[in-house]
Amino acid sequence: MAHSNAGFQPLQYTEYTPEEMLNRARSFYAQHESRRTVREFSDRPVDREIIELIIKTASTAPSGANKQPWNFGVISSPEIKAKIREAAEKEEFENYHGRMSEDWLDDLKKFGTDWHKPFITTAPYIIVAFKKAYDLNAAGEKEKNYYVTESAGLACGMLISAIHNAGLVTVTHTPSPMNFLSEVLGRPANERAFLLLPVGYPAEDAQVPVIERKGLGAVSSWYE
Numbered sequence: 161m162a163h164s165n166a167g168f169q170p171l172q173y174t175e176y177t178p179e180e181m182l183n184r185a186r187s188f189y190a191q192h193e194s195r196r197t198v199r200e201f202s203d204r205p206v207d208r209e210i211i212e213l214i215i216k217t218a219s220t221a222p223s224g225a226n227k228q229p230w231n232f233g234v235i236s237s238p239e240i241k242a243k244i245r246e247a248a249e250k251e252e253f254e255n256y257h258g259r260m261s262e263d264w265l266d267d268l269k270k271f272g273t274d275w276h277k278p279f280i281t282t283a284p285y286i287i288v289a290f291k292k293a294y295d296l297n298a299a300g301e302k303e304k305n306y307y308v309t310e311s312a313g314l315a316c317g318m319l320i321s322a323i324h325n326a327g328l329v330t331v332t333h334t335p336s337p338m339n340f341l342s343e344v345l346g347r348p349a350n351e352r353a354f355l356l357l358p359v360g361y362p363a364e365d366a367q368v369p370v371i372e373r374k375g376l377g378a379v380s381s382w383y384e
């Protein structure tokens with residue numbers, strides 16, 4: 161393929177034998193299949209370098225025009241975690257007492273969630289993923305980002321895989337509305353909080369709900 165732009169280089173690519181491919185695909189699947197969302201955390205400390213590597217992994221996600229329209233707020237300060245928990249619980253209290261429909265509350269019953277969010281102060285790290293609606297260049301002018309929600313979602317998916325791969329656990333917490341996170345963390349106007357993820361070890365007695373994953377037949381449609 162001819163490229164008008166000189167900024168290209170040869171792809172670094174490793175090909176596996178069909179057998180290696182199958183083994184790799186099987187073990188990657190098995191590893192992902194063992195992931196569970198965890199809401200009960202230990203306060204055991206986690207090495208900062210692990211968190212750095214997890215975020216670097218997330219940031220390898222593809223994004224619209226490679227704009228990488230995300231920023232991860234990483235909170236270990238007990239004072240800031242306490243502020244975030246207080247504000248999140250205030251919103252969640254309202255959600256569970258009138259803002260969420262009866263059907264919605266019913267759908268959540270099996271997860272045992274309520275407005276209390278102790279994991280925000282127990283987990284050693286809280287990661288708040290922000291999506292960047294636009295960027296500001298050096299002159300302070302707005303520069304467009306593309307497929308911002310999709311891009312941030314992809315990065316968060318890879319973040320979750322990296323957390324699991326490292327042997328840590330998380331929950332994708334979505335306090336709503338989330339604008340308090342921008343205020344508490346002093347984020348600029350072009351960023352919107354997207355997800356809040358506590359990261360750490362599970363509590364020793366952590367329990368998870370009994371759930372099932374849909375089978376291949378239910379999640380895929382094949383045209384052969």
Ligand code: IYR
Pocket residue numbers: 252255268271273274275333334335336
């Ligand atoms: N944001 C609330 C409610 C909640 C909503 C869904 I959809 C969930 O899958 C789980 C919880 C909370 O975090 O409790």
